[in-house]
Amino acid sequence: MGVFVSLITRAEDRPNIIFLFADDQAYDxxxxxxxxxxxxxxxxxxxxxxxxxxxxxxxxxxxMASRANVMTGLLEYRTGCNFMHGPMAQSIWEHSYPKRLRSSGYRTAFGGKFGFAIVEDPRKGGSDNKYEHLPLTDFDFWVGGLGQTHYVTAKNKYLAPYAEHYPHSTRAYGAAGVDFISESVKADQPFCLTLFFKAPHRPTTPDPAFDHVYRETHFRKLPNYGREAGRHLAPQSKMGRQYPRFEEWGYHTEESYQSALRTYHQQIHAIDVAVGMLMQALENQGVADNTVIIYSSDNGFFNGSHGLGSKVLPYEEGARVPLMILDPRVPELLRGRRTSAVSGNIDITATIMDLAGLGHTHEMDGRSLMPMVRGKAKRVRDRLPLIQVWGTAGTLAMGVVTEQYKYIFWPYGEGMDPREELFDIQFDPYEMRNLAVMQENHPALQSMKSHYNEELNRWKKNAVPHNDYKPFGTIFDLALSWEEKKTALPKQFE
Structure with missing residues (x-):
């Protein structure tokens, strides 16, 4: 899927690339x-x-899984990488965009929370809390950290030199990026800078330099805010930590909601300042006109929507995130547009490969979004699978989303029935009407289940043999009852 040969092949035509990735930034x-x-x-x-x-x-x-997705262009069951499953195999990492770009002449950098381990044999385990399991030597410039990393700059080994001027890590990553840009221009090499910010991930630790920004702001609530707006959702969706975190993280009262949102947005504001540092550096170095910037987040954040906190679940606020691509080389009339076409994090690798003039060395799940950026296509895919194989057995889920509909299957059946959900995202963007319950024979239900089964068949065919992904081909099978498949559940979910 998604094999292409780019028209951009000459080294002098290749743009610089900056990929910026927030942590837990909601789409709104x-x-x-x-x-x-x-x-x-x-x-x-x-x-x-x-x-x-x-x-x-x-x-x-x-x-963890999302970072593996964007680095490789592969769905989770092909990266073999997530919490409760295990690290990525070195053989898979070899096809990642950082490896490919560096071998083709790009100067590469990584900063921030890498988030997953890379080992020769994932069956033996690995940890992103060990530098020997992180790919430091695969980059020309490294300011990445262990595990979740620290907001205190000085506590991050390779970022620590920036601590005096930038004691909070968010702006420190921006400063490191500025240095990398300057070094790359002096080296006369095209560059690819990847920054995975820790912000706004909890524990909430905003940069005090911006305490004033939202001190008096009263933040709005989305139309699906609160417990009442989650009563219609599958009971399985309430079996994980997302449900209690609505109260534990302070979304349940007006005062605590405003406090939580002020802190959350203050952390995003600091990212914005770091982005401004990078954009100014591009101007100062004279390379802004040949540098493509991609901005997104590793997952969304509920912030009280449907009476939930945190992320993970495949509802809009959990899975949908911002994505913007700025290519200064496209004509002015193609700038400032927006699209409602479906895209996914797996498409980012293919997009970066396309920009660098590289074809695929393996069969990626992702597709380049550059035909859309260049105004050559309205869409590059008609659907996308959504995967949830972490946490409790109750919250295991798989779905598929198109431009109009989203279908989710919750297989868990202990003390309850497995559930289906169908939402018309175009007319019900806040997922307040489960059409699978309201209209049992809704005309879209069968077509979405057909899309789902096609995606599940790909899972059954292509899942890695390690890290407990094969069993989910059975667990997510719509034709099997819970009693028929619960014995396939990996032991960590029992």
Whole structure:
């Protein structure tokens, strides 16, 4: 799927590439996505001068798996990588975009929370809390950290030199990126900078330099805010930590909600400042006109929607995130557009490969989004699978989303029936009407189940043999009862 040969092949035609990835940033948290309460002028500039993707999803909405997705262009059952499953095999990492770009002459950098381990044999385990399991030597410039990393700059080994001027890590990553850009221009090499910010991931630790930004702001609530707006959802969706975190993280009262949102958005504002540092560096170095900027997040965040906190679940606020691509080389008339076509995190690798003039060395799940950015196509895919194989057995789920509909299957059946959900995203963007219950014979239900079965068949055919992915071909099978398949459940979910 998605094999291409790019027209951009000469080294002198290849743009510089900056890929910026936030951690837990919801889709509605930017001015260019319609939020009137926030101050994100620099990130907004990316969208206002590029292409905004209004229906961009993480195929797995949790940090470890999502980072593996964007680095390789592969779905989770092909990376073999997530919490409760295990690390990535070195043989899979060899096809990642950082490896491919560096071998083709790009100068590469990584900063932030890498988030997954890479080992020769994933059956023997591995940990992103060990530097020997992180690919430091696969980059020319490294300011990445262990595990979840630290907001305190000085506590991150390779970022620590920036601590004096930038004691909070968010701006420190921006400063490191500025240095990398300068070094790359001096070296006269095309460059690819990848920054995976820790912000706004909990524990909430905002940069005090921006304490004033939202001190008096009263943040709005989305129409699906609160417990009442989640009563119609599958009971399985309430069996994980997302349900208690609605109260534990302070979304349940007006005062605590405003406090939580002020802190959350303050962390995103700091990312915006770091983005401004990078954009100014591009101007100062004279390379802004040949540098493509991609901005997204590893998963969304509920912030109280449906009476939930955190992420992971395949509802809109959990899985859908911002995506903007700014290519300054496209004609002016193609800038400042937005699209409702479905795209996924797996498409980012193919997009970066396309920009670098590289074809695929293996069969990726992702597809380049550059035909859309260049105005050559309205869409590059008609659907996308959504995967949830982490946490409790009750919250295991698989879904498929198209431009109009989303179908989710919850297989768990202990003390309850497995559930189906069908939402018309075009007319019900906040997922308040489960059409699978309201209209049992809804005309879209069978077609969405057909799409689902096609995606599941790909899972059965292509899942890696390690890290407990094969059993989910059975667990997510619509034709089998829970009693018939619960023995296939990997032991960590029992």
């Amino acid at each position: 948290t930017l001015g260019c996505y319609g939020n009137p309460d926030v101050k994100t002028p620099n990130i907004d500039r990316i969208g206002q001068s590029g292409l905004i993707f209004d229906r961009h999803y993480n195929t797995t909405a949790i940090c």
